[in-house]
Amino acid sequence: MTAMTVEEFRREVKQRRGERRRGAPKYPEALVAFAVQHAQLARASGRSLSAAASELGLNSVTLGAWLRLSGDAPHGRLREVVVEAAPEVQPTASIGLEVTTSSGHVVRGLSIADVAALLRALQ
Secondary structure: OOOOOHHHHHHHHHHHHOOOOOOOOOOOHHHHHHHHHHHHHHHHOOOOHHHHHHHHOOOHHHHHHHHHHOOOOOOOOOOOOOOOOOOOOOOOOOOOEEEEOOOOOEEEEEOHHHHHHHHHHHO
C-alpha cells in the first residue's frame, strides 16, 4: 500500500465498516500499521489516544488494542515529572486582613494577632 493520508484512511475505514452497526470489520495489516504509527506520533506530540482515534475515525478501544498488539501499550508508561519549588511570597504592607466595624469603619492590613486584639478591645 502506498503512502496514505488520514483522510484516505478515514474513507477506507468508512467503506470497510459499511452499514455495520455492531462488530468490527477485519482491517488489513497496512491499515492497522498506519493507525498505530499515527497514534504513536499523536501521543509523542502530547495528544491523547482518544484524540488520535477520533482523527482516524476509529473507536479508541480498537486503536488501543492495535497499539497493545504492536507492543506499544497506551497506558502504563512512565513519564518524567519535573517538580519545581514554589516561588516564595514576600509579605508586603498591602497583605493583611480587613475588618469592617458595625459603624462602617474599615481597618486594613492587620495581622491575625492585631485583629484578635482589636476584637477584644471592641467587646
